[in-house]
Amino acid sequence: VAATMLLLLLSLLTVGACGSFNILPVVPFPQEAEMISTARRSLNLEEFRITADHLREDKVISTTISRYEHYFSRFKRRPVSPDGYITEVNLIVEDPEAQLHIGVNESYTLNIDPESPIVKLVANTRFGVVRGLETFYQLYNITDGTFPSVKIKDYPRFDYRGFLIDTSRHFLPVETIEKVITGMAMSKLNVLHWHIVDDPSFPYYSPTFPSLAEKGAYDMNHVYRISDILQVISFAENHGIVVVPEFDTPGHTLSWGKGLENFLTSCPGLGTFGGDYGPINPSVESNFKVLQKLFAEVSSLFPGGFVHLGGDEVPFDCWAANKDLGAWMKQQGIGNFNDLESYYEERLLDIVHHLNISYVVWEEIFNNDLLIQPDTIIHVWKGNWEATMGKVIKAGYKTILSSPWYLNYIGSSKDFELEFEFNWQKYYKVEPYKIPGATPEELSRVIGGEACMWGEFVDATNILSRSFPVASIVAERLWSSE
Numbered sequence: 001v002a003a004t005m006l007l008l009l010l011s012l013l014t015v016g017a018c019g020s021f022n023i024l025p026v027v028p029f030p031q032e033a034e035m036i037s038t039a040r041r042s043l044n045l046e047e048f049r050i051t052a053d054h055l056r057e058d059k060v061i062s063t064t065i066s067r068y069e070h071y072f073s074r075f076k077r078r079p080v081s082p083d084g085y086i087t088e089v090n091l092i093v094e095d096p097e098a099q100l101h102i103g104v105n106e107s108y109t110l111n112i113d114p115e116s117p118i119v120k121l122v123a124n125t126r127f128g129v130v131r132g133l134e135t136f137y138q139l140y141n142i143t144d145g146t147f148p149s150v151k152i153k154d155y156p157r158f159d160y161r162g163f164l165i166d167t168s169r170h171f172l173p174v175e176t177i178e179k180v181i182t183g184m185a186m187s188k189l190n191v192l193h194w195h196i197v198d199d200p201s202f203p204y205y206s207p208t209f210p211s212l213a214e215k216g217a218y219d220m221n222h223v224y225r226i227s228d229i230l231q232v233i234s235f236a237e238n239h240g241i242v243v244v245p246e247f248d249t250p251g252h253t254l255s256w257g258k259g260l261e262n263f264l265t266s267c268p269g270l271g272t273f274g275g276d277y278g279p280i281n282p283s284v285e286s287n288f289k290v291l292q293k294l295f296a297e298v299s300s301l302f303p304g305g306f307v308h309l310g311g312d313e314v315p316f317d318c319w320a321a322n323k324d325l326g327a328w329m330k331q332q333g334i335g336n337f338n339d340l341e342s343y344y345e346e347r348l349l350d351i352v353h354h355l356n357i358s359y360v361v362w363e364e365i366f367n368n369d370l371l372i373q374p375d376t377i378i379h380v381w382k383g384n385w386e387a388t389m390g391k392v393i394k395a396g397y398k399t400i401l402s403s404p405w406y407l408n409y410i411g412s413s414k415d416f417e418l419e420f421e422f423n424w425q426k427y428y429k430v431e432p433y434k435i436p437g438a439t440p441e442e443l444s445r446v447i448g449g450e451a452c453m454w455g456e457f458v459d460a461t462n463i464l465s466r467s468f469p470v471a472s473i474v475a476e477r478l479w480s481s482e
Helices: 002-012 019-023 053-057 059-073 126-139 174-186 211-216 226-237 285-301 316-321 323-332 337-354 385-394 416-428 463-467 471-479
Strands: 032-043 049-051 088-093 108-111 118-123 146-154 160-166 191-195 242-246 264-266 277-280 306-308 358-362 377-380 398-401 446-453
Touching (some): 053 088, 059 088, 088 126, 108 126, 160 174, 174 191, 174 226, 174 463, 174 471, 191 226, 191 446, 226 285, 316 323, 316 337
Parallel strands (some): 049 088, 160 191, 306 358, 398 446
Antiparallel strands (some): 264 277
């Protein structure tokens, strides 16, 4: 699977390349690359090894070494280059104790010296090693078995480079999620945004509230238990990827209501999908106790220190149809449904703040002028994104861009190649800093972006072919220089 994905990714090998480096097959393209000479050394497959001195016992380092040694072991032996062999890649990590988080240093330098059989890879952290070994792997010419003589200095342009999967609309087995993570690592993406639950199903099995999955999942064969979650998190960490779970509320919660009594707002015929229930009912105090316990569980399970709180597409008509909710609003002095949503979000953000975790919300929270904390990160996904992001950063908030990178849309072109060519250019032309009138200080609040693969039309059979190599375009816009 990894080799197949790599070939797909390298079909875009000229993306971002310039000048004499159009032939440098690395995606995303490095920040700095200097061709040392025209010499090309062969890889000695019999003697080749990756060394890391005392770091070999580290889990991230050891699994990364094993992964790339395995990748290279599958290549056929080629004739020896007259320029000699490469027998070793030596890894040096300057800060081996640094833990994985969004913003961890991923920089590295890679030196393939034409006069030495040993390649030097120096990284600030273990996760820079993950990025550097991927570059080294992509530099291998599978036709003649050689490497160019090159010195690369590389680091990401943005701290947040995400990819969204949606496991509510179509369940994805853990094995499939791991394949997505493998493709992400090949593109140097570093955040898996796991939209784990939504209206259609609740596949997250909560030990605190087991009825949520027991009644809200498609069935008990399509749930993620704690062991599954930990497996995904560990696999992702070994690829330098933070897992950010999303539990979208107060809308997009139809599946929650199957396992929690009085949790959703009753509105016969006006609810989600024309049913009888809509968003979470903010007038029920016990609902906030449920949210506190659930997010406490989630924050202890996911070590990345981030959670996505959603907050998009809240239908006010259901709230408006519930007379008991209307009476409660009058009693509380809440005059309209924007204020009701603000009341809910204030309560939720207070819960999350006390759990000491960072959070992301969809742009509606900002657009609707809700009262939000200064450290809220706004995820922009709707049209006219330049104007929206301009308002967000001028208001002092950090932001993430997804609007132009929804990969799940089904095109209308009958000619797949023409459609792909159009989308390739469209995705690649996006410039996250293209915000009219923004100052350098304001632009510093643009922390990155994310490609989204929503689950309406993808499942385990096609998510990889729909996601890669097109996601590598987004990855390069977020890693490489402008």
